[in-house]
Amino acid sequence: MSTGFEDVPPVVVRRPSSEVVELTVGDATKRNALNRAGWDLLRHTVERIGGDETVRAVVLRGRQGTFCAGSDMTEWLDADMDSVEDSFARMEAAFRAVERCPIPVIAEISGVAAGAGCQLALACDLRYTSTSARIGMPIVRLGINTSPSFAARMVALVGPARARRLLYTGELLDGASAVDEGLVDRAVPEAELAERTEELLTTIVDQPPAAIRAAKAAVATALDHPPPNGTPAVDPETFPASIKGFLGARAHSAPRHRSV
Template sequence: MTAVPAPDISIATFRSGAVAEIRIGDGSRRNALPGAAWARLARQVGELGACRSLRVLVIRGHGDTFCAGSDLTDWVDAEPGYVEESFAHMEEAFSAIEDCPVPVIAEIHGVAAGAGCQLALACDLRLMADSARIGMPIARLGILASPAFAARMVAVAGPSVARELLYTGRLVDARTAVALGLADHQVPAAQLTDRTGRLTAAIAEQPPAAIRAAKLAVGAVLGPQRTATAVNPRPAVARSHFGPAIAAFLGPSAAAAPDPPLAP
């Protein structure tokens, strides 16, 4: 195994490059990421996808949490342009995963919330620990769900589920996530990494050209939907509500806290 550390994201490559892993965060702040880290994630996914020897990519969080979304402290007193840029970097990361030529598997421990939920939904397959939760608790912060955010949820769970979860901000457990289509498998937490390894091995054993063609074929079906979401981009947040909501949500000492509340 070789490991290449980077701030907020680490990469470990296994099996002589056939299977790669991206590990989100460093275990603190529930692996919530600032805007620059989302940009790095996009670049690193692109670089791994360009490796012809790669057959499967696994994304998991560091420690016992997948990703609690964006680091809200990154937006305290931030200029509007910086916030919009952060959301653009998130979308670059999610699109890079969708465009990656090999299957991408999300291994979800703890929570996948907000941008962490979108990160999981951008992957081809999602395995959740039975103790994990997933959802989009963003409306209360004045964050405006983009068409791309909604499209990922609609693609796997349908419009009714997407509406309810976006309207209420409810996080669902692994059993419910599988029933709704948000996740593919519910696995006992202690067995999750082993189950992920068996799935990646099964994929890696297939002819690489066939697996890449299969991902391209599914992507072609979803392509018109993704293209439609790129038309008429909208603001990322409701200005009158966003700043005060972030400040109230974080509280006066949140910047120093190791584990902030669940972020979008």
């Protein structure tokens, strides 16, 4: 079936039925970390999907068994701070497109959802994960400042005390622990994940579409995520050295995992 949208990596759209859109991110390298162009494409794609009144639900997943490890940090190596700030602005615009999409967006999480990948999952309406997946925000060690928008998404799900612990420590939670903390909605074995997500999508699609859209709008209004407050996205004193150190360590041990 034709998608009605352009399928261009690192964002691919598939429409298995008239009501559901499957949105796959990443190109299967660097654990599906996205560069600036990737975040832009994701934003524009979600906006186009949201404008199609025949779509009733969206499932967002990563390619080849990994959700998204965040942003491609190789773009930040030796970059000026204006370029880094621009990267964060583009990723935040993608998260907000997901939040503002008038139809439910369900995150199907395998592998890892870390840093910006975690924020992408939190921007979705619901999160189903495999028990073996890991999710969290290990950004403080890199001199990345936690924005009010980043914090608000986590606080809305787990409360301020748990959010502080997860943000201060950068802890990555497995699927079962993420459910216990309230960060995700359900954790199942990897082999069952697609089936359980499909069941959720079917339940949503079976409801009156106007009522579902109204419910999403009502929750969004209630949450009222604060806009960015102008604080720089990164600490210019520690960020450049931290990025070089992180990428250097990854190059030595696991050259494909250069993302956060």
